[in-house]
Amino acid sequence: MATITLPTPRAMRTVHPAVRKLLVLAVVAAVLVPLADSRWTSAAWPHELTVSLSAPLTSASDWVIDNRDTHPLFLYFFGYISNAVVLTVRAVYLTLLAAGWPGVTVLAAAVAHRVAGVRLAAGTAVAFLACGVLGMWVPTMQTLALMVVAVVASVVVGFVLGLGAGLSERLHRALRPVLDTMQVLPAFAYLLPVVLVFGIGVPAAVLATVVYAAPPMARLTALGLRGADPEVLEAVESLGATGRQRLLTARVPLARKELLLGLNQTIMMALSMAVIASVIGAGGLGDRVYQALASVDVGAALAAGIPIVLLAVVLDRITAAAGERTDARPRPRPRPRAWAYALGATVVVAVAARLVGVLDWPTAWTLNFTGPVNRAVDWMTAHLYSGVPVVGGTADWAGHFTTWVLDPVRDGLQWLPWWAVLLIVAALAWLIGTWRTALTAVLAMAAIGVLGVWEPSLDTLSQVLAAVAVTLVLGFVIGVAAARSDRAERGLRPVLDVFQTMPQFVYLIPVVALFGVGRAPAVAAAVVYALPAVVRITAQGLRQVDPAALESARSLGATGRQQLWQVQLPLARPALLLAVNQGVVLVLAVVIIGGLVGGGALGYDVAFGLAQGDLATGLVAGAAIVCLGLMLDRVTQPTERRTEKGA
Secondary structure, eight states: OOOOOOOOHHHHHHSOHHHHHHHHHHHHHHHHHHHHHHHOOOSSOOGGGOOOOHHHHHHHHHHHHHHTTTOHHIIIIIHHHHHHHHHHHHHHHHHHHHHHHHHHHHHHHHHHHHHHOHHHHHHHHHHHHHHHHTTOHHHHHHHHHHHHHHHHHHHHHHHHHHHHHHHOHHHHHHHHHHHHHHHHSOGGGGHHHHHHHHOSSHHHHHHHHHHHHHHHHHHHHHHHHHTSOHHHHHHHHHTTOOHHHHIIIIIHHHTHHHHHHHHHHHHHHHHHHHHHGGGGTOOHHHHHHHHHHHTTOHHHHHHHHHHHHHHHHHHHHHHHHHHHHHHHSOOOOOOHHHHHHHHHHHHHHHHHHHHHTOSSOOGGGOOOOHHHHHHHHHHHHHHTSSOOTTTOOHHHHHHHHIIIIIHHHHHHHHHSOHHHHHHHHHHHHHHHSOHHHHHHHHHHHHHHHHTTOHHHHHHHHHHHHHHHHHHHHHHHHHHHHHHHOHHHHHHHHHHHHHHHHSOGGGGHHHHHHHHOSSHHHHHHHHHHHHHHHHHHHHHHHHHTSOHHHHHHHHHTTOOHHHHIIIIIHHHTHHHHHHHHHHHHHHHHHHHHHGGGGTOOHHHHHHHHHHHHTOHHHHHHHHHHHHHHHHHHHHHHOOOOOOOOTTO
């Protein structure tokens, strides 16, 4: 009988760390795999290791529904929260309607002018007027009202959490893994828990938006407070200031840049979630897009999608301009009169509009292009979907991509034994991280099997891997071009800016128009959504390479290609790994939403659970999405090397 000779500890210390980790995994596999293979011969996750949660989740859902109107917990806690949310959103919505389209447009333009000047004010006014021209004024106000309430709540919650984390090291250590996990989860994962408690409607949509949008504010607030200049804090303390005075007069003002960036990120994530939350009764523009996509009415979806994009761009530009102004010059003295003039002008315009009778957007001023767009889509279906000489059609491309890429990747993953998948996950996570990272990734992947959704999860994973591969190839090529050419970088900048502000839901509209429904369109939408972040991080990482290293390579006669492959790419490795991580997280978010347009797998299970009221199916799929997102993040997120046992 052959014997296995284990390396000695001294020999283990002399080999490369990656080889050492793989050797340890090989030893563990040599011991455990034969045991698992003899006990469970099937490649699929063993049925004996699954736990069916359908019965308890259905029971819990039924109990919540039966007791929602009678139990004290709902009557005196959740009920009050729900009523407060409904009343607040309704008050904001009625205020916007009372101001009318002239008042709202003037107020938005005045805020933009106060923050960034005439150009942004004019662009803001044009954007709001375009919402009316497209016949989407009322849905836009519904979305804006929900966003105002959600953003205020998110900022308050995020600031309080960030304040605690910024002032307390213990709370910071406790909150950091929670916020890390929340920020990598797809938006769909937040919907079902709040629906279980609050039901379908505006309260669930607002609270899901708050939970999704608060983490960036908390993280950036803590970052700003913890990064305050120690010399300034010491000087303030030497003057006898109390802890509260040091916070209000030193820490918070010094963290103003991070606070404004947190506000920007919170607003953009709130808009994205407010649109997605249309599937649980949020209404507004997202509901128009959702209903149009459900009936494959591309014209109606585009009519609602354009205002979403305009709203996103305007909100991003206003908050970003506030942050840039903070960096560009010292903080000016507050000018309350400017805001009073803006509010006064809004009131005057709103009263004048009421007297004239033009509060509501005139029907004669709307432009209905739904018919022409749908006719264009019909023409594309007839002429571009298939049968195009030489190149084929878009439907042919989607079919070929599904047949040659998606199906083989999915079948390959499902063919692998379950223990092989866990070993691959452990190896990838441990190679770029620590044993704790690998353990977390393996436990997350194993939890998917325990939940009984192994095959749908591997289907979703196959779509993510295919989309990430395409995204990284395109992103690295475009990023390298942008890093090596100032002209390319200037040309790409406005395009990337617009793409990065668009909510996830909007990306489904053009891919449905081009490719129809299915897994390939979902992957295409995920690629387009994740590509800007990968391009930007890649270009930034290559541009930040030490100029001295490049100059040294040039002095040795290295060509441009040699400088790229032998100097820039190796030195930009941390940025490239970050690009991979962000690409994976962003791709997963849209692949899940792709369940609404035929992507199937976990995204479809969540959508089915929401649409049919089958919360057990939806919650299990949502939990699997959480585990899949956590695993992918750990597998692609490098951990700083630190001394630890077993690493």
